[in-house]
Amino acid sequence: MLTSKTTNKPLPEITDQTRPFWTAAKSRKLVLQRCARCDTFNFHPKPWCVECGCRDLAWTEAKPTGTVYSFTISRAVAMNLPGWQGELPVLMCLIDLDDGARLYGQVVHCMPEEIKIGMRVEILFEDISEEAAIPKFRPAK
């Protein structure tokens, strides 16, 4: 497992398969694999489209907005690295992107008592290493 020495948080193992996602995130763009045959946005990265099995997946920019499908407020670090301790409580959500993929994402700039299912959110990015950034979300303006 790769970890960040400065933050003591986990880092992704970047492969040729996943590099476009991390690189795009560094430049503040959310890209997902879009299926050439059925237009499905796949996430996380897959070797073929999980809906139709087509291997022709093109990294495509997705709308940076979505809706909270569900949330939890993590109040303790579990099965992750101690670096998250400083960010507790972590508002971890499942976000349904407007382009139709669902992903885990932390909502920030939001009080725990304000988070709600159905809340509209927009993306912001956080650099986690020289090569990678992750999408996070905040309440939409």
Add this chain to the structure above:
Amino acid sequence: MPADVAIVGYGRTPYSRAKPGERVYTVDEYIAWAADLALQKAGMSKNDFNDQGLGVAHAEAAHTVNWSASVAETLGISPQVLIRADQGGASASAMLIRATALIRAGIIDRALIVGADTPLSIPSAAPGLPLSPERTRGPYWDFQGPFGVMGATAQFALVQMRYQHQFKLASEQLGKIAVTTRHHASLNPEAIYRKPITMQEYLDSRVLSDPIRLLDCVPIVNGGLAYIVTSAKTARTLTTKPVYLKGFGEANNYYHGSRTLPDVTTTGFAKAAPQALAMAGVKHTDIDFFEPYDDYPFVVMMTIEDWGFCRKGEGGRFVEERNLRFDGDFPLSTDGGQLSGGQPGGAIGGFMPLIEVVTQLRGEAGARQVRNAAIGASCGFGGIPYGRPGRSCVSLIFGAEA
């Protein structure tokens, strides 16, 4: 289904929380220990499994190449067939289905099925965080760990929160599951946590990941379990108390709705349980007791719904209205389950519901014995897919009579 296979032996080692100063047993030692107990119960020897079947559940701590063959070598057994399951908490149940198919096909007559793990003794990134190498590689981890997902508790909390958005569920309803299974643990000398808890203690236990509380969470232990399955013909020569497999169903990577935006509030039991019930030719009301895979009370409640004991969304009310005690009208997790019994790793905890059904149907459950237990059901539930609950769901129905 014809009652042509039966379980004739089972074993469960003492569990350990691996406290300082305790002897730490290896996975190999736990496997041999559990197998020894199962062989003694069946009146068999390890050599009875030469040219037969050996089933080995995946173990995170061991995780060597050729794991099942390596276990055969360690035990000095030369099986014809190796059965290997890596379906997490569904492994034990899935291997019973595989063994049954092999026995029916006449390829083998019997199989010894083993599993052990030592999750508290895995080299870890930080104390108390069993982050084995296999949990922390590949896109599954790369798009969760760095994003801040805190393991199974956060993953199930997200599912539970969504459920509570769509349906009614009260904390006291889940608390009733935790309190009742702890009562059962108090009657089971092998359980790890045996001191009874009250509803107030459950409600007061600290929230780890809303809405999941500390007393919703399964305690991890080191330990091993094993069982022996044979043709019914052989079973009857070995014991007067064979426990027959009457029906099974299995669903892997189940989606409720589309693959990209599924409804996460229904599990694969919605598919596996009707298969098992139809095969066994039994109705819900014929089932005398129920042994779900209980890593969280919420999972138990969803499992009850998806088995069809009540309608979707009415699981909370069902739990509230029924008596879940071993002497009640819906005996649940009669050994204390994993919640109070302990979970020897996500993969091996799945042996416990199966072995408790066998224990009950043989009338060997002591102070927690369900009276006149004739038909029991158990579950395997394994792995957590990205953003959903339960990669593998297995439903099993057993009977004391052929």
